[in-house]
Amino acid sequence: METRPLRRDAAANRERVLAAAAEVFHEQGLSAGLDDVAKHAGVGVGTVYRRFPSRDALLEALLTELLQVHLDEAQAALALPAGAGLAAYVRRLGEVQATPRGCAIRLWSSPSVEAQRDRVTAALAALLEDAKQHGTCRAAITVEDVVGILVALRGVRESITTTVALDWRRHLELCLAGLRPEGAGPDGSAAESTSPRG
Numbered sequence: 001m002e003t004r005p006l007r008r009d010a011a012a013n014r015e016r017v018l019a020a021a022a023e024v025f026h027e028q029g030l031s032a033g034l035d036d037v038a039k040h041a042g043v044g045v046g047t048v049y050r051r052f053p054s055r056d057a058l059l060e061a062l063l064t065e066l067l068q069v070h071l072d073e074a075q076a077a078l079a080l081p082a083g084a085g086l087a088a089y090v091r092r093l094g095e096v097q098a099t100p101r102g103c104a105i106r107l108w109s110s111p112s113v114e115a116q117r118d119r120v121t122a123a124l125a126a127l128l129e130d131a132k133q134h135g136t137c138r139a140a141i142t143v144e145d146v147v148g149i150l151v152a153l154r155g156v157r158e159s160i161t162t163t164v165a166l167d168w169r170r171h172l173e174l175c176l177a178g179l180r181p182e183g184a185g186p187d188g189s190a191a192e193s194t195s196p197r198g
Contacts, residue, residue: 013041013043013047013051014051016041016042016043017037017038017041017043017047017048017051017052017058018058018061018062018065019041020037020038020040020041020042021037021041021058021059021062021102021103022062022099022100022101022102022103023040023100023102024036024037024040024102025059025062025101025102025103026100026101026102027100027102028102029102030055030059030102030103030105030106032055032102033055034048034049034052034054034055034058037058056112059103059106059110059112060110060112060113062101062102062103063103063106063107063110063112063113064113064116066096066101066103066104066107067107067113067116067117067119067120068116069096070093070096070120070123071116071119071120071123073089073092073093073096074089074120074123074124074126074127075123077089077092077127078123078126078127078130082134082136083130083131083132083133083134083135083136083137084134084136085127085130085131086127086128086130086131086136086137086146086179087131087136087176087179089124089127090146090149090150090172090175090176091172091176093150093153094150094153094168094169094172097150097153097154097157098157098168104154105154108147108151121143121147124143124146124147125143128141128142128143128146131179135181136180136181137179137180137181138179138180138181141179145179146179149172149175149176149179152171152175153168153171153172153175156168156171
């Protein structure tokens with residue numbers, strides 16, 4: 001049985017609800033109710049429930065959209081030459097995560113999106129292998145290491161401190177430097193000059 005496409009107004013409402021949910025979950029946590037989401041979106045609660053019968057269904061939709069962004073960015077990065085894709089992917093996802101997305105805390109753990117997460121992990125593994133083959137990434141680096149960087153970047157961005165200024169972009173570059181073999185350039189390309197001794 002084919003799924004009929006949403007009418008234009010229904011599709012617009014769905015996107016409005018998803019955008020509102022991302023902000024509400026970011027500000028209030030995942031315990032926020034669908035009535036809070038509806039109010040933020042400027043639609044009736046019934047409009048939310050027609051598309052998302054529960055908070056879990058809404059969360060799953062948000063995670064699915066975010067994982068699709070991960071997958072699209074990973075596939076685009078795979079087209080970059082000379083092993084530059086891995087660093088480009090991490091930098092791009094750092095920018096993506098700079099937009100409030102209250103669902104992100106469940107991105108790498110929610111069982112409801114495991115199949116799609118596996119596709120992202122496979123694409124990330126391909127990026128990592130390409131980087132290693134071109135000498136732009138240390139041989140010991142794993143997919144889990146790269147996921148850890150993305151999780152850490154979200155933590156840095158969301159941390160609140162009154163004593164030091166936290167710059168997630170600086171933290172990102174420090175992490176990328178840790179992925180690169182000794183002597184590789186900041187763009188992830190292998191250095192042409194000889195590495196310093198030691």
